[in-house]
Amino acid sequence: MDIFQANDIVKEYAGHVALSSVSISVKEASIFGLLGPNGAGKTTLIRIINQITAPDSGELFFEGRPVKANDIYQIGYLPEERGLYKKMKVGEQALYLAQLKGMTKNDALKSLKYWFEKFEIQAWWGKKVEELSKGMAQKVQFITTVIHQPKLLIFDEPFSGFDPINTNLLKNEILELKKKGTTIIFSTHNMSSVEEICDHIALINQSKKVLDGQIDQVREKFKTNTFEIVYRGEVPNLQYHLGSNFNILEHDGSSLLKQMKVQFLNGQSNNELLRILMNQFEIVSFKELIPSMNDVFIHVVEQNNREIKK
Amino acid sequence: MNKSFLILKREYLTRVKKKSFIIMTLLVPIMMAALTILPTYLAMMDDKEERTIAVFDPTGLILNRLESNEFTKFHYIPEQEFQGLSKNFSSDKYYALLHIPANILTTNKAEMISDKQVTFDIKNLVTRRIENIIEGEKRKQVIDETGVPDLEKRLSATKTDITVETIKLGDKGEAVKSSTEIAMAIGYAAGFLIYMFVFIYGTMVMRGVMEEKSSRIVEVIISSVKPFQLLFGKIVGIGLVGLTQIAIWIVLGIAIVTGLTAFVGQEATEAATQAQNIMANPAMGQMAANTPEAQNKVIEIIGMIGNLNIPLIIFALFFYFIGGFILYASLMGAIGSAVDSDEDAQQMMLPVTMPLIFSIIILFAVAKNPEGPLAFWASMIPLTSPVTMMVRIPFGVPVWEIILSMVLLIATIFGTIWVAGKIYRTGILMYGKKVNLKEIVKWLFYKN
Numbered sequence: 001m002d003i004f005q006a007n008d009i010v011k012e013y014a015g016h017v018a019l020s021s022v023s024i025s026v027k028e029a030s031i032f033g034l035l036g037p038n039g040a041g042k043t044t045l046i047r048i049i050n051q052i053t054a055p056d057s058g059e060l061f062f063e064g065r066p067v068k069a070n071d072i073y074q075i076g077y078l079p080e081e082r083g084l085y086k087k088m089k090v091g092e093q094a095l096y097l098a099q100l101k102g103m104t105k106n107d108a109l110k111s112l113k114y115w116f117e118k119f120e121i122q123a124w125w126g127k128k129v130e131e132l133s134k135g136m137a138q139k140v141q142f143i144t145t146v147i148h149q150p151k152l153l154i155f156d157e158p159f160s161g162f163d164p165i166n167t168n169l170l171k172n173e174i175l176e177l178k179k180k181g182t183t184i185i186f187s188t189h190n191m192s193s194v195e196e197i198c199d200h201i202a203l204i205n206q207s208k209k210v211l212d213g214q215i216d217q218v219r220e221k222f223k224t225n226t227f228e229i230v231y232r233g234e235v236p237n238l239q240y241h242l243g244s245n246f247n248i249l250e251h252d253g254s255s256l257l258k259q260m261k262v263q264f265l266n267g268q269s270n271n272e273l274l275r276i277l278m279n280q281f282e283i284v285s286f287k288e289l290i291p292s293m294n295d296v297f298i299h300v301v302e303q304n305n306r307e308i309k310k
Numbered sequence: 311m312n313k314s315f316l317i318l319k320r321e322y323l324t325r326v327k328k329k330s331f332i333i334m335t336l337l338v339p340i341m342m343a344a345l346t347i348l349p350t351y352l353a354m355m356d357d358k359e360e361r362t363i364a365v366f367d368p369t370g371l372i373l374n375r376l377e378s379n380e381f382t383k384f385h386y387i388p389e390q391e392f393q394g395l396s397k398n399f400s401s402d403k404y405y406a407l408l409h410i411p412a413n414i415l416t417t418n419k420a421e422m423i424s425d426k427q428v429t430f431d432i433k434n435l436v437t438r439r440i441e442n443i444i445e446g447e448k449r450k451q452v453i454d455e456t457g458v459p460d461l462e463k464r465l466s467a468t469k470t471d472i473t474v475e476t477i478k479l480g481d482k483g484e485a486v487k488s489s490t491e492i493a494m495a496i497g498y499a500a501g502f503l504i505y506m507f508v509f510i511y512g513t514m515v516m517r518g519v520m521e522e523k524s525s526r527i528v529e530v531i532i533s534s535v536k537p538f539q540l541l542f543g544k545i546v547g548i549g550l551v552g553l554t555q556i557a558i559w560i561v562l563g564i565a566i567v568t569g570l571t572a573f574v575g576q577e578a579t580e581a582a583t584q585a586q587n588i589m590a591n592p593a594m595g596q597m598a599a600n601t602p603e604a605q606n607k608v609i610e611i612i613g614m615i616g617n618l619n620i621p622l623i624i625f626a627l628f629f630y631f632i633g634g635f636i637l638y639a640s641l642m643g644a645i646g647s648a649v650d651s652d653e654d655a656q657q658m659m660l661p662v663t664m665p666l667i668f669s670i671i672i673l674f675a676v677a678k679n680p681e682g683p684l685a686f687w688a689s690m691i692p693l694t695s696p697v698t699m700m701v702r703i704p705f706g707v708p709v710w711e712i713i714l715s716m717v718l719l720i721a722t723i724f725g726t727i728w729v730a731g732k733i734y735r736t737g738i739l740m741y742g743k744k745v746n747l748k749e750i751v752k753w754l755f756y757k758n
Contacts, residue, residue, distance in 0.1 A: 013756070047739070051533075052533055053739075072534060075533070079530060081526040081529065082526050082530060083526035084525065084527055085521070085525065085527055086525055087324070097531075099316055100313060100316060100535055102534075141530075144530070145530075
């Protein structure tokens with residue numbers, strides 16, 4: 001079931017189009033990656049989901065029905081540009097933000113206790129935020145985002161400012177939240193983390209959605225039939241033996257185990273490719289190169305920009 | 311609105327719990343008390359040193375007519391001693407040597423010789439006394455020359471003091487004793503209080519908004535509450551901080567006055583009354599406070615304060631207090647949301663605070679002529695009316711004018727809040743963009 005759906009969202013700011021007819025649908029208990037270059041319109045879309053701004057036109061659905069004002073209590077939002085009241089104590093502040101999200105004081109206290117223990121930061125409760133390091137403040141911020149157990153979480157660059165250990169901790173928390181049934185919209189420029197945790201992605205470029213789909217399907221779609229092969233044996237004039245269906249991109253024949261990157265043109269299946277190669281040399285390893293999200297991102301955005309220029 | 315209350319509570323509590331607030335709130339009344347009481351108290355501690363002044367008077371005019379008082383004694387010395395002293399004044403016996411030259415009637419000059427600087431009080435005392443004696447002497451000579459009998463007495467009978475009592479006719483034609491001075495004093499105080507309050511707490515709203523914007527917490531908060539609720543909670547919360555401070559000041563003020571009166575006793579109160587009299591009318595400075603006349607005066611002043619429309623003044627004070635604050639605070643909040651840095655804030659604040667400053671500039675002119683066109687228009691225009699109308703009200707203002715001014719203020723507040731809300735909503739999410747007025751006007755027409 002789709003927990004959130006946006007249809008044909010249009011948003012303009014005084015002549016500048018921020019979103020033009022963007023539609024997304026986010027499946028429940030999944031992680032949805034919202035990608036795009038800087039200034040593409042991601043933040044605007046996120047703000048619309050959060051009801052911080054309203055779209056000029058388009059429809060928004062939460063749990064299958066049109067959005068209501070109260071739905072924001074079911075949403076947790078960690079913006080990219082984030083901060084806390086510097087002069088306020090950590091505990092007081094977390095409590096305040098939880099109450100703003102509609103929790104009662106008691107529920108909030110109970111829940112905060114759980115999270116502070118989990119992150120082992122009970123000692124910070126009475127400290128002022130200005131005494132914390134950036135990473136510490138980020139942890140507090142993460143807690144205040146998830147404290148009210150929202151059904152939908154929106155993380156905008158959640159890992160910025162975290163060291164690798166805390167990044168890992170956070171990643172695991174996010175995956176655990178997903179396991180518990182929370183839906184997460186995840187916006188980042190870090191493509192390796194997208195590959196790691198996202199189920200579905202949408203790519204926005206210059207106010208338009210240019211790509212949408214399951215992450216593995218998207219990568220599959222952009223594969224170039226390129227293979228990395230390690231083999232044993234001497235094959236003089238390899239290109240001639242392989243035939244015109246093969247395009248050797250790289251070849252390293254200096255050591256005993258020879259390595260090459262090859263593109264298989266007009267190929268039907270990987271097995272057919274293997275059959276041809278088997279006749280030439282002894283195969284040590286064989287790997288199809290599926291494009292990384294990074295490659296897909298760059299490829300799609302550049303191509304899209306070229307089309308727009310035309 | 312439940313969320314607005316949460317915000318209001320935070321805005322209020324974090325500020326009231328601040329050390330700077332507590333210190334300011336406690337210190338100001340104490341300092342004010344010290345500033346009013348201390349000079350009076352010090353004045354009471356008269357110079358108690360005993361001094362003897364040697365007087366050499368070859369003219370014989372002054373001789374034995376300079377009366378010694380408790381602490382300052384005059385001692386007349388013969389010429390030989392004067393010769394010695396004037397050449398080498400080193401005497402434990404005398405504080406100073408006063409020389410009355412033989413030609414004092416024509417030169418009007420005398421001299422005081424001492425090895426140290428003669429104190430102001432002594433110089434004053436001596437000057438005044440000699441002046442009186444010489445003046446009397448000259449007058450006597452003139453009177454003697456004319457030969458008119460009893461001229462001295464007849465002349466002094468012409469001395470007159472005129473008091474003009476201002477009497478205001480009440481609604482039913484009854485005479486109400488009024489005092490222009492008291493109306494002025496109350497008007498000033500009220501107008502100035504509103505100005506201070508609006509300025510200080512309006513700026514506080516602006517700083518609060520800027521803090522939220524620059525610390526980037528605002529986006530998190532407005533994903534839970536509407537921007538308008540946030541601004542509303544902030545303005546009301548900070549307004550209550552101001553009212554709390556003023557309430558504490560009033561309570562502390564009363565406590566300090568009562569306490570000090572009991573502590574320093576009757577003496578100080580009298581001295582204070584005397585000091586007030588001196589301030590109000592220098593001619594009365596000589597008059598001792600405990601004379602029946604002075605007591606009557608005090609009673610009269612209290613009576614005249616009573617004759618003012620106190621409930622109206624208090625109601626108007628609160629109304630313009632709160633109205634003026636909401637009006638300016640919402641504008642300042644809008645400015646805070648639109649800017650990124652302090653310098654920009656200063657620049658943008660100027661046009662907004664201009665009317666407020668203007669109303670203080672014209673304060674004196676309004677108090678001098680509370681019925682004039684300047685006073686009238688300034689008390690109608692909502693940006694200046696909170697201060698100006700408060701100055702006018704103690705003088706008595708037609709009811710329709712007060713109502714019109716209040717209605718205009720309320721209407722403007724609604725309009726301003728709408729405008730400020732629009733600017734605020736766009737401004738708080740706008741970073742790294744130098745905004746100008748044109749840009750802000752554009753924001754007014756953004757949809758949500």
